[in-house]
Amino acid sequence: MISKEIFLPEISLLIYAKSQFCTRHVRTMTGPIDTAVPIISINGLEKSFGNQRVLEGINLEVSKGEIMVIMGGSGCGKSTLLRHITGAIAPDKGSIKLFGQEITTMSEPQLNEVRKRFGILFQSGALFNSLSVGENVALPLREHTKLDNTTIEIMVKIKLELVGLREHADKMPAQLSGGMQKRAGLARAVALDPQILFYDEPSAGLDPVTSAEIDQLIIDLTRKLDVTSVVVTHEMDSAFTIADRMCMLDRGVILKMGTRREFEALRDTPPEQLAEEQDRLIRQFLRGDAEGPITQRKENSDYEEDILMVSLRRQTK
Numbered sequence: 001m002i003s004k005e006i007f008l009p010e011i012s013l014l015i016y017a018k019s020q021f022c023t024r025h026v027r028t029m030t031g032p033i034d035t036a037v038p039i040i041s042i043n044g045l046e047k048s049f050g051n052q053r054v055l056e057g058i059n060l061e062v063s064k065g066e067i068m069v070i071m072g073g074s075g076c077g078k079s080t081l082l083r084h085i086t087g088a089i090a091p092d093k094g095s096i097k098l099f100g101q102e103i104t105t106m107s108e109p110q111l112n113e114v115r116k117r118f119g120i121l122f123q124s125g126a127l128f129n130s131l132s133v134g135e136n137v138a139l140p141l142r143e144h145t146k147l148d149n150t151t152i153e154i155m156v157k158i159k160l161e162l163v164g165l166r167e168h169a170d171k172m173p174a175q176l177s178g179g180m181q182k183r184a185g186l187a188r189a190v191a192l193d194p195q196i197l198f199y200d201e202p203s204a205g206l207d208p209v210t211s212a213e214i215d216q217l218i219i220d221l222t223r224k225l226d227v228t229s230v231v232v233t234h235e236m237d238s239a240f241t242i243a244d245r246m247c248m249l250d251r252g253v254i255l256k257m258g259t260r261r262e263f264e265a266l267r268d269t270p271p272e273q274l275a276e277e278q279d280r281l282i283r284q285f286l287r288g289d290a291e292g293p294i295t296q297r298k299e300n301s302d303y304e305e306d307i308l309m310v311s312l313r314r315q316t317k
């Protein structure tokens, strides 16, 4: 007779698999957002690279269970902010708390313990090209757990099923489409059942349908697995689909933070009714309009002066 001890892990794996499987079929559950518990808390974060000030005093709180979308133009510092929150780079100034713990003063081993509690979907997908899709997902389980090979194999199947890639476990990353690579990256990011998921441009470069599928996956994972999500994006359709709250980053500062409703209201207000230049700038970004303060700012840049200085220098030589 087969003993209970042999059966028990299989049974708990099955229950686990079932709970994760349901994730793909829950479409619009409202998750429990606990605004009393800031799971991420950033205060006075500053960072310069050489003479370039990239982050100029960021204050941001993300509540447990919410999807926070960080928006902003190219080069405004979104990825840099994410790299600080995930402990990849250290700030010049300021505090970053994850799960109530200050990470800016942590040693590398301490940081590694915190890193086990969050997953990252990188801007590029960042799969290891020499490993199969299944091995990519298995990697964090092999590195950070003592699970045996069979259990890891089952876990990999569960995570790949979650993102609709179970049949593609043996393929190499180069054999996947861009959307499939993003989904494989997501399966790897959730391998250790993280409490926070960070996404850097999850739908960049994808067709509208695949992009909508990724959006739905982000919502489903957040709600069903009780995860907190921080999503960096400049795809506005995606932002307005997934966000509970949004924040707009510009030139290293947060111009506005608010609920999705507040940002929708700003997007839909005629510009002549907006007294503040800052609100008109955010509105232009949200709508993707060709004209507005952002365009004006580019026109007013020191481009002409820069060119004139070069020719002036040549004349005086």
Ligand SMILES: Nc1ncnc2c1ncn2[C@@H]1O[C@H](COP(=O)(O)OP(=O)(O)OP(=O)(O)O)[C@@H](O)[C@H]1O
Pocket: 049, 054, 072, 073, 074, 075, 076, 077, 078, 079, 080, 081, 234
């Ligand atoms: N390691 C680094 N060394 C020097 N400069 C850097 C470094 N990382 C980022 N920067 C600079 O910081 C600025 C912000 O970069 P970042 O990657 O955060 O922008 P982003 O908002 O994510 O842009 P995008 O939407 O194009 O991804 C850029 O001007 C970039 O050149």
Ligand SMILES: [Mg+2]
Pocket: 078, 079, 080, 123, 200
């Ligand atoms: Mg970026």
